[in-house]
């Protein structure tokens with residue numbers, strides 16, 4: 001059911017430093033920082049040939065990644081995002097299999113302007129998992 005790996009999101013405390021690491025040490029193509037106040041993050045996109053890495057820095061007081069960084073002060077993988085053709089069908093199938101969908105269970109418009117859902121990490125090998133309708 002899942003298709004391509006859309007992105008891996010890495011939470012970072014210092015976006016400028018993380019961007020330097022990806023651009024200068026790893027030699028990757030990086031975007032300019034993009035503030036997304038409605039998602040509580042500033043994002044830099046690292047464009048790889050087969051997927052993207054999203055470097056996320058907290059923005060504002062109620063950032064969804066603030067707690068994660070408290071527990072992981074040097075940063076870490078926050079979630080992975082897989083593409084699906086039909087997000088409602090994917091959700092219904094996963095719920096029927098016993099997986100928990102976070103929030104009210106309804107798809108939200110994500111950072112790429114497409115419907116997304118998050119699945120409970122305890123049901124997916126300890127990894128917060130995002131689905132995006134491609």
Ligand code: CO
Nearest residue numbers: 009079081130
């Ligand atoms: Co994401």
